[in-house]
Amino acid sequence: MCEDGLLGLKEGLIPLRAVPLRLKPVPFNNELNQTLLISTKGIMTKKQSKSHEVDRSSENILHTEANGGREIEESGSTSGPLAVISRRAADRLQAGHPWVYQSDVESVIAASEEESVAAGSLITVTDSRGMLLGTALFSDSSQITLRLMSRDAIASRSDFLQLLRRRLRRALQMRQDGMRLLQDTNACRLVFGEADELPGIVVDRYGELVILQLLTQGTHVDDVRNVVVEVAREMIAPETILERPDARIRELEQLSMPSMEPLYSKDFHAPKLATIFELNGLRFHFDANAGQKTGAFLDQRENYVAAALHGHGRALDVCTYQGGFALHLARQCPQVTGVDVSRAALEVAEQNLDENRDRVLDHGRGVEWIEASAFDLLRDWSDTGEEFDTIVLDPPAFAKSKRAAEGALRGYKEMNLRAFKMLRPSGILVTCSCSHHVPLADFHAVVAAAASDAGKRVRLLETRGAAFDHPAILTIPETQYLKCLICQVE
Numbered sequence: 001m002c003e004d005g006l007l008g009l010k011e012g013l014i015p016l017r018a019v020p021l022r023l024k025p026v027p028f029n030n031e032l033n034q035t036l037l038i039s040t041k042g043i044m045t046k047k048q049s050k051s052h053e054v055d056r057s058s059e060n061i062l063h064t065e066a067n068g069g070r071e072i073e074e075s076g077s078t079s080g081p082l083a084v085i086s087r088r089a090a091d092r093l094q095a096g097h098p099w100v101y102q103s104d105v106e107s108v109i110a111a112s113e114e115e116s117v118a119a120g121s122l123i124t125v126t127d128s129r130g131m132l133l134g135t136a137l138f139s140d141s142s143q144i145t146l147r148l149m150s151r152d153a154i155a156s157r158s159d160f161l162q163l164l165r166r167r168l169r170r171a172l173q174m175r176q177d178g179m180r181l182l183q184d185t186n187a188c189r190l191v192f193g194e195a196d197e198l199p200g201i202v203v204d205r206y207g208e209l210v211i212l213q214l215l216t217q218g219t220h221v222d223d224v225r226n227v228v229v230e231v232a233r234e235m236i237a238p239e240t241i242l243e244r245p246d247a248r249i250r251e252l253e254q255l256s257m258p259s260m261e262p263l264y265s266k267d268f269h270a271p272k273l274a275t276i277f278e279l280n281g282l283r284f285h286f287d288a289n290a291g292q293k294t295g296a297f298l299d300q301r302e303n304y305v306a307a308a309l310h311g312h313g314r315a316l317d318v319c320t321y322q323g324g325f326a327l328h329l330a331r332q333c334p335q336v337t338g339v340d341v342s343r344a345a346l347e348v349a350e351q352n353l354d355e356n357r358d359r360v361l362d363h364g365r366g367v368e369w370i371e372a373s374a375f376d377l378l379r380d381w382s383d384t385g386e387e388f389d390t391i392v393l394d395p396p397a398f399a400k401s402k403r404a405a406e407g408a409l410r411g412y413k414e415m416n417l418r419a420f421k422m423l424r425p426s427g428i429l430v431t432c433s434c435s436h437h438v439p440l441a442d443f444h445a446v447v448a449a450a451a452s453d454a455g456k457r458v459r460l461l462e463t464r465g466a467a468f469d470h471p472a473i474l475t476i477p478e479t480q481y482l483k484c485l486i487c488q489v490e
Contacts, residue, residue, distance in 0.1 A: 089104035302464070317339065423489045
């Protein structure tokens with residue numbers, strides 16, 4: 001159930017708080033009353049900014065500098081809004097990361113004849129010397145104030161939409177090429193936000209359904225929505241395209257609630273809203289109106305296969321959600337217990353089992369579901385001497401922020417310690433973390449510490465990540481959020 005861990009990509013959005021900024025008044029078109037500044041009290045209007053005295057020597061801030069690079073040649077050469085960012089943020093962008101945090105924005109300047117910069121606007125980004133860094137989507141509510149769309153200036157809205165089309169087609173083509181090699185799977189992530197250079201856009205395919213999420217102020221708009229639908233229809237030809245928001249992100253980004261009606265359907269009188277899709281030859285239910293989290297377990301698809309290859313004997317799937325690991329293990333293991341705290345998720349897991357009784361051992365008679373807290377169950381069973389040959393730990397993200405990472409590591413150690421205590425000799429542990437705030441090295445170390453405390457000698461068989469349709473970008477660590485270690489107790 002690690003899927004959106006993304007979001008690493010989503011986890012970066014935390015409530016906006018006032019952060020002191022180093023203010024540098026910047027003229028725009030040589031007129032003070034066209035300047036807009038960010039302050040700890042919010043975004044200042046032109047009228048408020050008149051009381052700020054401007055150093056006229058800063059009029060050269062947008063002029064070409066002798067040290068080379070791309071600069072905006074003169075202050076009047078851009079009619080759109082402008083953001084000036086700190087040296088630290090500029091270095092991060094130039095190193096390949098697409099985000100600028102609110103604390104690194106030194107000033108925001110409205111376009112000519114505009115009072116302020118509208119939420120979701122395309123905005124030109126420069127450093128304090130006027131060096132052009134690219135064009136970004138602007139948010140006035142997220143701590144991630146700027147999400148870079150291009151390292152060049154985007155001249156118009158139509159150019160922006162054309163850029164979206166090109167990138168969407170590239171992303172979908174990459175998935176189509178990969179899916180051709182899979183004869184038994186018809187579900188995948190089609191678009192993975194920043195990993196596909198499409199910040200704030202996530203698109204998933206479940207058989208005949210395409211589910212869209214527009215997660216930022218800059219993408220939660222009709223023209224972007226229309227382009228995504230256009231390209232999906234052109235390349236995927238689904239029965240139905242729907243938009244389903246992430247409630248937490250919608251609140252943080254202050255987005256309106258999108259319509260629950262289909263964005264497209266081959267039959268608008270009776271649109272297809274539920275389906276059964278295939279993943280590695282197993283069948284899973286998906287209902288777009290059931291409140292399920294879009295993207296559910298698609299990132300673990302390849303890890304399911306690996307777990308089944310190593311799994312044997314009596315198996316335990318902790319945080320099973322809708323039975324992803326459990327049903328794959330049931331192809332190899334005569335006894336499988338799936339545990340989750342959500343009764344609704346387990347009810348879907350049972351439906352999924354019913355769909356696959358002819359594809360698992362003994363028609364699934366050895367599969368059972370238990371509604372329980374993972375920590376409570378692991379503690380009780382390890383204390384009472386329960387034993388298993390295969391254990392999967394796939395908890396939700398424990399660390400939603402850097403501040404939570406230390407507590408998350410304690411949680412991971414406790415779970416893995418209990419699991420190691422219950423594993424028989426030659427037992428297999430498949431242990432996962434889907435928080436980008438817990439790096440692989442830290443996760444590796446905490447699992448090793450748990451093995452040591454359990455008095456077990458453990459061999460690391462595989463180190464894995466997300467499936468190919470969730471590409472990892474080396475310069476964007478948030479895209480490498482999913483870690484999966486497959487270990488064997490000697």
